Amino acid sequence: MLKFTRTKHVGIERPAKDKIIAHGFLDDYIYSMELDVEFSLPHYEITKIDGRMKRYTTPECPRANEILQNAVGMRIEPGLAEKVKKQIGRAGCRHYATLLLECCYAVISASIGFARADLEAEGLPADDDAVRRRLLVMLPSIRNRCMMYAEEGPLANRLFG
Numbered sequence: 001m002l003k004f005t006r007t008k009h010v011g012i013e014r015p016a017k018d019k020i021i022a023h024g025f026l027d028d029y030i031y032s033m034e035l036d037v038e039f040s041l042p043h044y045e046i047t048k049i050d051g052r053m054k055r056y057t058t059p060e061c062p063r064a065n066e067i068l069q070n071a072v073g074m075r076i077e078p079g080l081a082e083k084v085k086k087q088i089g090r091a092g093c094r095h096y097a098t099l100l101l102e103c104c105y106a107v108i109s110a111s112i113g114f115a116r117a118d119l120e121a122e123g124l125p126a127d128d129d130a131v132r133r134r135l136l137v138m139l140p141s142i143r144n145r146c147m148m149y150a151e152e153g154p155l156a157n158r159l160f161g
């Protein structure tokens with residue numbers, strides 16, 4: 001018998017070449033909250049963040065909106081998860097921290113499509129290898145974070161050779 005469900009949904013848009021916006025939603029039978037996170041490119045830096053708690057457990061929960069502002073200035077780079085967990089999760093709301101990290105992971109995934117679109121707009125080849133190379137330029141912190149982008153992985157000769 002199902003005792004608990006949690007839904008997390010993240011949508012990504014790029015309204016300008018130098019800006020990405022992530023809208024995250026977390027809902028379960030106890031909590032419901034949303035985040036809007038704006039990133040500036042090319043550094044993938046959080047420039048604006050807004051949170052809304054719709055359902056929560058204590059009067060303390062909404063105070064986490066202030067602490068959420070500590071994310072402004074953070075970048076998608078190694079160590080981000082630990083920073084978010086400490087500065088947002090422990091200091092404010094661990095559910096906001098979880099949702100913020102989901103937004104960041106979704107931005108990384110969406111950047112694959114952005115890399116392809118940018119190459120095509122520049123009139124350059126947009127095959128898979130070119131997209132991977134561009135993605136590593138856009139997000140150098142993903143190198144060696146996944147088998148796909150490992151220097152000794154299956155694409156090593158094509159990406160780093």
